Amino acid sequence: QITLKESGPTLVKPTQTLTLTCTFSGFSLTTSRVAVGWIRQPPGKALEWLALIYWDDDKLYSPSLKSRLTVTKDTSKNQVVLTMTNMDPVDTATYYCAHRPSAGYIENWGQGILVTVSS
């Protein structure tokens, strides 16, 4: 059974850096073509892809947020970490991490974590 769970602060102040951790089980991020992605969803709005990290440590970022995002993995801990700098109230959203198997689609999602940006 594959599970993913996001953890981190639920409230951050404007200009602060957000660090979220995705802890997963049931698959390995060392398996060829597997990836973990981050997606967010502002309240009442659409899904927005943020970043993707592959088994071989290749990384993709949303062009509109690339300058603010960093994604890393720790395969020994089965964790992926997303860092987003210079947080703004418009970044208030539920942040999901997701498992992308070799077939290329999102097979499993974490429960999501609602992050509110407010002073």
Added chain:
Amino acid sequence: QSVLTQPPSVSGAPGQRVTISCTGSSSNIGGGYDVHWYQQLPGTVPKVIIYGNNNRPSGVPDRFSGSKSGTSASLAISGLQAEDEADYYCQSYDGSLNGLWAFGGGTKLTVL
């Protein structure tokens, strides 16, 4: 602006058939990349209902089907049921820049 374009809303009566379009470009759908569809019921996490253009995961009713042609894809739902009322998102890979994931802006399906 989403890389993939979906209608904001569609509606249909129970038992009817509805389709949701997903329009892309030559760098994503038209470039041969697969399209996947996700259903997000109110207050829940999205789940895949179509992957690889037209494949249904086990447990997804065969009322749901997907197709792809040129730079567009479609999700069809036949025999509409009240429980189908949800937001639907298409997703693909885009080969522009250094590569990126592309989501549609989502379509709200209302069962009348």
